[in-house]
Amino acid sequence: MEEVLIPTIAIVTLFIGLPWLVFHYITRWKTAARLTGSDEKLLDELYDAARRLDDRLCSIERIMTAENPDWRQQCLPDATSRQRLLSDTE
Numbered sequence: 001m002e003e004v005l006i007p008t009i010a011i012v013t014l015f016i017g018l019p020w021l022v023f024h025y026i027t028r029w030k031t032a033a034r035l036t037g038s039d040e041k042l043l044d045e046l047y048d049a050a051r052r053l054d055d056r057l058c059s060i061e062r063i064m065t066a067e068n069p070d071w072r073q074q075c076l077p078d079a080t081s082r083q084r085l086l087s088d089t090e
Contacts (some may be wrong), residue, residue: 035043064071 068074
């Protein structure tokens with residue numbers, strides 16, 4: 001009886017258990033690689049927040065430039081000198 005039982009278990013494990021295990025993890029990997037709906041919503045919200053902050057920063061820079069055209073030189077002397085060097089080379 002044991003002579004038949006052990007090879008039968010080995011064959012069942014080889015032809016049924018192993019492919020099932022492989023396919024199980026393949027489907028897990030495919031579902032894990034996707035963004036969920038909540039992930040996409042969070043990314044959209046973060047993108048909108050970043051865009052709004054960039055718009056605000058541009059508005060602040062325009063206001064500061066209108067009030068004091070030399071504010072960049074006063075606050076950021078290194079950045080201004082780099083801008084001048086770049087504009088001179090172009």
